[in-house]
Amino acid sequence: MSTNIDIQESTKETKGKAALIASPARPGGWKKGIAIMDFILRLGAIAAALGAAASMGTSDQTLPFFTQFFQFEASYDSFTTFQFFVITMAIVAGYLVLSLPFSIVAIIRPHAPGPRLFLIILDSVFLTLATASAASAASIVYLAHNGNQDTNWLAICNQFGDFCAQTSGAVVSSFVAVVVFVFLVVMSALALGKH
Amino acid sequence: MSTNIDIQESTKETKGKAALIASPARPGGWKKGIAIMDFILRLGAIAAALGAAASMGTSDQTLPFFTQFFQFEASYDSFTTFQFFVITMAIVAGYLVLSLPFSIVAIIRPHAPGPRLFLIILDSVFLTLATASAASAASIVYLAHNGNQDTNWLAICNQFGDFCAQTSGAVVSSFVAVVVFVFLVVMSALALGKH
Numbered sequence: 001m002s003t004n005i006d007i008q009e010s011t012k013e014t015k016g017k018a019a020l021i022a023s024p025a026r027p028g029g030w031k032k033g034i035a036i037m038d039f040i041l042r043l044g045a046i047a048a049a050l051g052a053a054a055s056m057g058t059s060d061q062t063l064p065f066f067t068q069f070f071q072f073e074a075s076y077d078s079f080t081t082f083q084f085f086v087i088t089m090a091i092v093a094g095y096l097v098l099s100l101p102f103s104i105v106a107i108i109r110p111h112a113p114g115p116r117l118f119l120i121i122l123d124s125v126f127l128t129l130a131t132a133s134a135a136s137a138a139s140i141v142y143l144a145h146n147g148n149q150d151t152n153w154l155a156i157c158n159q160f161g162d163f164c165a166q167t168s169g170a171v172v173s174s175f176v177a178v179v180v181f182v183f184l185v186v187m188s189a190l191a192l193g194k195h
Numbered sequence: 196m197s198t199n200i201d202i203q204e205s206t207k208e209t210k211g212k213a214a215l216i217a218s219p220a221r222p223g224g225w226k227k228g229i230a231i232m233d234f235i236l237r238l239g240a241i242a243a244a245l246g247a248a249a250s251m252g253t254s255d256q257t258l259p260f261f262t263q264f265f266q267f268e269a270s271y272d273s274f275t276t277f278q279f280f281v282i283t284m285a286i287v288a289g290y291l292v293l294s295l296p297f298s299i300v301a302i303i304r305p306h307a308p309g310p311r312l313f314l315i316i317l318d319s320v321f322l323t324l325a326t327a328s329a330a331s332a333a334s335i336v337y338l339a340h341n342g343n344q345d346t347n348w349l350a351i352c353n354q355f356g357d358f359c360a361q362t363s364g365a366v367v368s369s370f371v372a373v374v375v376f377v378f379l380v381v382m383s384a385l386a387l388g389k390h
Contacts, residue, residue: 078345081334117388124319124380128373131323132330139276139331143338144346150273151339153348178323185319185380192387193312 031110034191038119039103041180041187046096048177049130053089056082056137056170061163074160081140082167088133089174095126113192120188127181134174141171226305229386233314234298236375236382241291243372244325248284251277251332251365256358269355276335277362283328284369290321308387315383322376329369336366 059082060075076082099119106115144164147155157164254277255270271277294314301310339359342350352359 074345079343080337080341113388117384120384120388121381124322124377124384127319128322128326128377131326135327135330136334139334140338142275143335143348146275148274150269151348151351153338153346156346182319182323186316189312189315189319189384189387192384193308193315 035106045180049093052173059166085137230301240375244288247368254361
């Protein structure tokens with residue numbers, strides 16, 4: 001509370017060119033730091049979500065031989081869950097791109113609760129969407145790797161190795177996006193809660 | 196801003212016995228309303244999560260006949276995803292029970308950001324956990340209903356009708372819990388953001 005007197009001055013400074021150099025002693029400086037971290041994490045999440053959608057969307061393998069149980073080709077089209085995954089990850093990446101301006105507003109005005117409130121509410125909705133598609137795709141990838149004895153669903157990864165590797169990579173990438181989303185929500189909550 | 200003068204009085208009133216009757220004109224009254232709604236929604240989410248875990252955990256069907264492809268029995272043990280579902284839903288229900296005291300603290304002290312901050316951070320983590328298990332179980336239930344042509348995974352719901360009905364019910368119940376979680380996070384964010 002002894003630094004309260006400096007608030008007026010430092011707010012003016014913040015609007016100047018020293019905006020990026022946030023000293024921890026200045027009140028509100030950590031809020032700007034969180035806003036900058038928010039922006040950087042969003043860029044990472046965009047890359048992860050786009051990578052997941054692209055990797056899943058291009059997964060396609062044609063076998064040079066034919067066996068009794070499997071057909072010639074496996075692609076993401078074969079599984080409804082994987083189609084859902086591609087669409088959802090594209091939507092999430094689109095949302096993240098559109099949320100960047102609000103993140104920039106939060107950097108410029110670290111004390112305004114409006115942009116953060118807007119971001120945390122939409123973030124938690126899209127966190128749910130991203131988690132749902134990542135988890136459902138993960139359970140199908142698990143089945144493709146291991147099969148299921150009791151229902152006689154055979155593992156297909158022996159035949160479609162490249163397809164499985166690509167879809168597994170997409171699932172891992174989508175979980176990276178989910179983890180980043182959780183961090184975004186937690187950071188926004190911290191910035192909203194502490195005055 | 197014209198009601199600022201009344202803040203001191205109304206805060207004293209809040210500590211009295213009129214705590215549950217929140218008049219919308221009083222500043223901070225809607226925060227108490229949100230805290231009470233939070234508590235009620237938590238009770239609903241506990242019921243949904245426990246119902247989902249119990250319904251999935253007791254799903255078990257033995258057939259009186261034997262076919263070429265299917266064995267006698269189907270239970271949640273057959274699917275790793277369903278085991279994960281039961282464990283996760285039990286954990287989520289346990290967390291919700293343990294979070295009730297913090298929700299009560301938020302009702303008693305609607306202006307303190309501490310309990311809300313604690314709840315919104317843990318809520319978003321457990322929202323992710325609940326969504327992951329609900330979505331992965333949903334994708335398996337979808338496969339059990341429809342099968343997959345390209346990988347020769349046959350639908351088992353023709354044989355195991357009761358098993359499918361019970362697991363589908365569990366998935367629906369878990370998605371109710373997920374929706375309630377999203378509302379909890381959004382309401383906590385609103386209460387944290389507006390002063």
